[in-house]
Amino acid sequence: MDFTLTDEQRMFQKMFAEFALKEVQPLAEHIDRQEEIPASLFQKAAEQGFLAALIPEEKGGAGLDFVSYCLLLEELAAASMSFAIAVNVHNVLAVYPLLTFGTDGQKARYLNALAFGECLGAFALTEAGAGTDAGALATRATRDGDGYLLRGSKHWVTNGALAGLFVVFARTEEGISAFLVDRDAPGLKVGYREKTLGLRGLTCNTLYLDGCRVPAENLLGEAGKGMRVAGRTLDVTRVALGAISLGGARAALEAGVQCSIEHEQFGGPIALKQIIQKYVADAATEVEAMRCLVYRAAWLVDQGQLDTYTASVVKLFASTAAFRIANSMLQVHGGYGYMKEYAIERMYRDFRALEIIEGTSQIQRFLIARKIYKDRKLEIQP
């Protein structure tokens, strides 16, 4: 057992923290209020190689191991959760499946643009009638000569308004299949942008596929094996979301602690009150537990040993704890926490999404329970 980071990972951590503090933190309020992430920030992230984080060095990427990648997400999320999620959707929901399931031809065609910020990635699985029950998706892909025609609509596609490449899931004769769909593919239209409680810097759009033509070579993975692509990708992204939850929770805790020292009531800082100490101590305990879960799971990704059970445990625990911490730290702020001048107000709205996106807490609990019972020869259904 060794819980220390390597020298290289520590160096990365320092660099990521500096970038987050210098480039992201000052924009966090702007991102929330203006409901957009400035293009210049994506550009700066691209220059640092953050949009090529998981692409191997020999292919021109940064070649980060997953532990280092989680360090990046933790630092970005501590500054702006909207930005951390936009970066992760690109890296894990789009680049990762391309790296893992893509052909050499597909990689040659797309990786370069994805790596340098010319093209942002997005992931289109959810539909109006297929949220938690993703397997119920109704978008169809029918064979048409040397390609496919896609028909249907996808909801809540994060990065929708910005993305150049979409990983789209649709029903083919063989079952559900994954496709790489270019933004300028004929018949693809990016529609309604959701107005959300938090994570307002993200663009979450409806994607209309109206006989959208996709060449056969853009099938990602085998036909009919799309749910394997989705499942593997979602497992990995759930660990990433754990790292994002961790970074956010850490920042919320810091904000609460700072406020409790500065705010005086009854003749001294409120930090002297037991109830405040309880809020802070409980939050710190949860942050430590999250950190252990997240980095162990990230290490499992690097060992090629991540399983669905572990990914769901990380996602469930980290997202619930992060929101709980935002909530208790808002309480520490008192009336100030309800005002938009304080970052905790944004965090509270942002973190609430964690319990829903990339698999609700309910489906994580099902996946965890299913594994427990499967080991004991009992099949359970959602």
Place this chain on the structure above:
Amino acid sequence: MDFTFPKEYELFRRMVREFAENEVRPLAQEIDREGRVPMETIKKAAALGLMGVPFPQEYGGMGGGETGYCILMEELGRVCTSTATVIGAHTGIGAMAIYLDGTPEQKEKYLTPLARGEKIAAFALTEAGAGSDAAAIKTRAVRDGNYFILNGTKQFITNGPQADIVTVMAVTDPSLGARGGVTAFIVEKEFPGFRVGSHENKMGIRGSATSELIFEDCPVPAENVLGQFGAGFITFMKTLDIGRASLGAACLGGAQAALELAMKWAKVREQFGGPIAQKQEVHFMIADMATEIEALRSLIYRTAWLIDTGQPHIKEAAMCKVFGSEVASRCIQRALQIYGALGYSRDYPIERAFRDARIAEIFEGTNEIQRIVIASNLFRPEGVRISP
């Protein structure tokens, strides 16, 4: 024991619900977006007598007591938290202080137009350095002939920008502190030296304006001292005690609305081949919501009965506030979760409820302060003094 509402309260609830459904609900989203409750809506409420429900008819009120007032808050809380907050701050604390401790002349002059809804009230206690520690207020009132000269800044004042009449707590004798050194005053917005400061930009209850109130050498006539000179602490504690019960009632309405929305959606949303209402995670959440709401309803109306029958109610009112605000938050949390991503969308009412509900755990005495109130009332007869 009789747990049924008298007929007149049933009729009153029906009238209020009609008002809430027809006049408020259709505007709720706009009230949140635009950041204000239309004056038109307040006028309509006033025409129905809803701006003075708890007060006696001789002062322009409806004579509905705390029970009637809790019914109003529950029904408004069910459709629009901002509207409930505007009417609540006006009635439940601003005008209530005058009703509780005003002289007959003060009630005639100030309570009557407030109860009729011709004027709007606010209650000004909190300051930058005095939130939970209300006794630490710094606003000063110094005697000058027949006047008191007020200087200081109040913070987070609900209805601040609209209020015509404000009940203000100020220090009259710093050496005595809260016990004997704080006095309540009735201030009219036309008094020189009184002005509205910066407006707060809040997460929720955005239709209810919150601002600073600034007093710069503001002369207040001596006859506008509210309650006994030096006994302002008692005036505002009494007022806040009662306000807590009705705040709990507004939370009850919010929780009830969340339950109704969650049930409606769980019935129609299909995943895995059937309505999600069939999933245990979903219907157990709904069962918990309904159970907590029943407990809350009982607590609220029993406390209202204690108040209306002149019995001790401080501990129970604090319980209404803590339990009410936490039940509402929990119910809205669950409803949002049942809606999934749609619950996170600003196109659905749960998103607004989520933002609105959070303040109830903070304002009118944080839940931490309520727990101190409850504990100190429990331990006092045991000879243990609890201080914050």
